Amino acid sequence: MASSKRIGKELVDLTKEPVDGITVEPKENNIYKWTAKIQGPPNSPYAGGTFLVDMDFPIEYPFKSPKVRFNTRIYHPNIDEGGNLCVGILKSEAWKPSTKAVTILLSILQLLEEPNPDDALIASVAKLYNTDRAKFNKTAEEYAKKYASA
Template structure:
C-alpha cells in the first residue's frame, strides 16, 4: 500500500484553507474517499444549488487520477445520467502526479461556470448549450431547483 501521507496533507490543506463554495468531508473509514458539497456558482444556472460529489482516490494516488462523480443530478453537457463527469485533468492520458486535489476541485467549479461542449458526455445537452443558450440555462436552472436543494 502506498503511504497515505500525500492525501492526508492535501486534505489538511483543504480544511485549513478551504476553496470558496466547497465543503470537503472525508469518509471516516477511508481517507481515499471524499464527499464534496459544491455550491453552484453565482451567475450560472446552478446558482443556489448544492451538489454532492464523490471523489475516490486510488491507492496509487498521486500516480493515478481520482474518479470524480456527481451524486446529485445535474443538467450539464460534461456530466452524464450516472454522474460521471468529463474533466480534462483527471483523464488518465492527461493526469500528472503533481496535480493536487485542490486543482481538481477548482476545475470542477470552473466546469460549472463554463461548460465545455467540445468535450461533452451528453451530446444533446452540448448541442442545446451551443445553439440555444436560453433553453439550456432554463433547463439547467430547473434541474438545479429540482435536484440540488
C-alpha cells in the same frame, strides 16, 4: 503508505485554507473516499444549488487520478446521468502526479461556470448549449432547484 500521507495532507490543507464554495470531508472516516459539497457558482444556472461529488482515491495516488462522480443530478453537457464527468485533467493521458485534489475541485467549479460543449458526454445537451443558451440555462436551473436544493 505514501498515498495516505499525501491525501491526508491535501485534506488538511483544504480544511486550513478552504476554497470559496467547496467543502470536503472523508466518507466514513476513510481517507481514500471524500465527499465534496460544491455550491453552484453565482454567475451560472446552477446558482443556489449544492452538488455532492464523490472522490475515490486509488492506492496509487498521486500516480493515478481519483475517480470523481457527481451524486447530485445535474443538467450539464460534461456530466452524464450516472454522475460521470469529463474534465481534462482527470483523463489518464493528461493526469500528472503533481495535480492536487484542490485543482480537481477548482476545475469542476470552473466547468459549472463554463461548460465545455466540445468535450461533451451528452451530445444533445451540448447542442442545446450551443444553439439555445436560454433554454439550456432554464433547464439547468430547473434541475438545480429540483435536485440540488439544500
